[in-house]
Amino acid sequence: MDYRVIEELAIPNDSKMVLVVLDGIGGLAIPGREGTELHVARRPNLNLLARRGSCGLMDPIMPGVTPGSGPAHFALFGYDPVENNIGRGVLEAAGIGMDLTPSDVAVRINFCTLGPDGRIVDRRAGRIPTEECERLCEKLQRAVNLGDGVEFICRAVKEHRAMILLRGEGLSGDLLDTDPQQVGLEPLPPRALVDTEESRRTIRVVGKLLTQAREILADEPKANFILLRGFAKNRHYRSLQERFKLRGYAIANYPMYRGVAKLIGMDLHPVTPDVRSQFEALREKYADYDYFFLHVKYTDSRGEDGDFDAKVRVIEEVDSYLPIVTALEPQVLVVTGDHSTPALLKAHSWHPVPVALVSPTARMDDVERFDEVSCAKGILGRFPAVELMALMLAHALRLKKFGA
């Protein structure tokens, strides 16, 4: 897909586009049940969308490739998922609302407990409360001084987990975790994946950070050190506005998805208590944006749990909220997933996901049900997720004619 063409054709208008992502929606049959989680779910509203719209089956990245959440969502937003593959650290940092510069290196940290011999006693420092984590992050933030033109920014996430940014020129994101993944061992020293001038500089900076952290935290009873993992360097992303003339709004409750949305310039809705309030947020903010991304996490979570029936219940719950969206009559409404998470596999999978695209400019095919097998026979055929944005823009009449 040559998105340079699409970007040259993109024009603004007054239409509204809504993308509802049921994370990990695609499934597989399990013994004793008729079909996948979708087949089994009572889903009158999803089926109504399938009947009213154009259906298809979408490969998250390319056939056979199981995606992480990052690339899967970049693709849904029209960003090449291979080109735009980025470390989890950056996505989570953006997702918890940290403002990153394009050259920042983000690192996930765990507070941990070291014994008197310097070996790890508890990799999670007894899962300290989040308020405790906040106090420790402020303590580090006040005392750490990396010098050498490198700024240190620290933010608590949850319990023993926090996030840091290393801000400065010439830093690398190609460092390995210092967490040995096992108690009884010493934390690993900072090491690089590849030996470059930048990685050597970053090893020096991180070494200094670890030395300082050990001193600063020495008097803490539990959280007396930090383990670093998920080093990732940010980069510049052209925004949805720049590329497609879209003001985007993300209604997503988990950091990863908030992170991707933020990196490409969407505004983020505050975290909501439940799925229903996500749909209500869409209604409240409907006048203010062009493109809405509503992300439901729990289909994926229950799939990862291997709990077929619980995933079915999440689908049924989301189905019941869909009339809130359809009542708004967006020019383009797409319901789909970012990938499959079959309960059978308890993990993400490569299987393509069903898509229903509803619009006054969409062709109605004869698909009557929203599931993997029915949608495979739809008029959209099978296509890679990265093409979805162009299809949505086209149906919203937001793409000019190409050529004379």
Place this chain on the structure above:
Amino acid sequence: MDYRVIEELAIPNDSKMVLVVLDGIGGLAIPGREGTELHVARRPNLNLLARRGSCGLMDPIMPGVTPGSGPAHFALFGYDPVENNIGRGVLEAAGIGMDLTPSDVAVRINFCTLGPDGRIVDRRAGRIPTEECERLCEKLQRAVNLGDGVEFICRAVKEHRAMILLRGEGLSGDLLDTDPQQVGLEPLPPRALVDTEESRRTIRVVGKLLTQAREILADEPKANFILLRGFAKNRHYRSLQERFKLRGYAIANYPMYRGVAKLIGMDLHPVTPDVRSQFEALREKYADYDYFFLHVKYTDSRGEDGDFDAKVRVIEEVDSYLPIVTALEPQVLVVTGDHSTPALLKAHSWHPVPVALVSPTARMDDVERFDEVSCAKGILGRFPAVELMALMLAHALRLKKFGA
């Protein structure tokens, strides 16, 4: 689609290939009718082709992209439509039979009427008759002298419309229209889209042309000046013969389509009075060529009019002529469109178009009807139009085996 491979494999043989293009054939349902224009049309012969052949759904350029006629036809002939996107001026100049060199700049002109104050009184010079236009073009042709190694070639098109070629080295096609699109204003001076040495040279040449035209036409009562639009520079195209070993013949009545066909080396059938005579022309010329392009314009025209029923009638008319082609038993017969022009939208659209490919070497699928929804389930699946030529060549046994 890597056409270098296809070109290396192409071999000549005695087979005949026929491509029937119903311009803008794809449609959308309108309220109160069951399905698209194709669904509604009585189309026994189209359905027979769908039953006998392999069916599919074809994206003109790429998903979501609405093409102009130029790129849509380049794709149908196996030319990358993005690489080969070219200005309308060139296509129309070629289409009215002007012989272009690869470095010519083509410009569409309107004769117009200026008032004594130099402002435009009539942008179409009262729609002077075509013979009058021919006289004025001859007058310009005799008197204009651009010097500087630039040749001026002028040809009447219809009523107030004509075409000029600027032939010389180092000219640019990136100039803006001089037509301000409004009466009461002065014509705009020549300006460039981008400032380059070539565009500055072209501005000087065009400035000279406008000065001379004003003098030459000063004594004309109506057509006393010209407005320039659609500047476009030609380029070199490798021919169907060079690329695919095909002698091509185009039976098309409108300049744009004749233009594309001519640029890639097809011979052009003289303009015919109606659609039936286009099919008869195919029969007459059948012995002389390998590849026939038969272009029916009116499906698109009625779609652009927003006249659903009139478009249905054009489909039914074309359907009635199809036995003329099938009686010839070409090795490969493809019926399809260059893009959709749903009456609902009164414009070209991005929706993919149905394809039926009939050949003794084609797999028969179970598609029974020629329409968008039925063909979507065909054995050709969904594919971009640029792949069609390779499919046609293959079914004509005109591609050697690739590799050992």
